[in-house]
Amino acid sequence: MLMRSEPFTEVNRLAQQLFGATQAGTWTRPTTMPVDAVRNGDELVIAFDLPGVNADGIDIDVERNVLTVRAERRPIELGDQAVTQLSERPLGVFSRQLFLGEALDTEHIDAAYENGVLVVRIPIAEKAKPRKVAVAAGRTGEQKVITG
Numbered sequence: 001m002l003m004r005s006e007p008f009t010e011v012n013r014l015a016q017q018l019f020g021a022t023q024a025g026t027w028t029r030p031t032t033m034p035v036d037a038v039r040n041g042d043e044l045v046i047a048f049d050l051p052g053v054n055a056d057g058i059d060i061d062v063e064r065n066v067l068t069v070r071a072e073r074r075p076i077e078l079g080d081q082a083v084t085q086l087s088e089r090p091l092g093v094f095s096r097q098l099f100l101g102e103a104l105d106t107e108h109i110d111a112a113y114e115n116g117v118l119v120v121r122i123p124i125a126e127k128a129k130p131r132k133v134a135v136a137a138g139r140t141g142e143q144k145v146i147t148g
Helices: 009-019
Strands: 035-040 043-049 058-063 066-073 092-099 110-114 117-123 132-137 142-147
Touching: 035 092, 043 066, 066 117
Parallel strands: none
Antiparallel strands: 035 043, 043 117, 058 066, 066 092, 110 117, 132 142
16 A cells, blocks of 8 residues: 555545546646747757657647647556545646747647657748848949858
């Protein structure tokens, strides 16, 4: 048998169930997931923490520059003889929406899930990358390249 080290955990869990304020989302009311976003050269790399979620329970959508990640963590199926002794892992639906700028190429998004972390890679759009602009100098029409 397992013992809890926090005396009010069970009271908090019951209050959350009674009043609907849960740490994790229910199947009808999603909650958020931790995320990191880093620009790495010509791409934006976004990492979502989703421990205990099966890869087939992850759904990624992009609509009008909004990236939506939804994941569902279900209870472990152990059979009819299993009796829960301790239940602190949040179950249900987790979701996160990120608003992507126009500088990202949402047509070429790549995603991989490994060790409980979903990594989404979004390339920087060509139009947002630095480029050189030719400038005409004087009346002769002679052009001089200025790096911008």
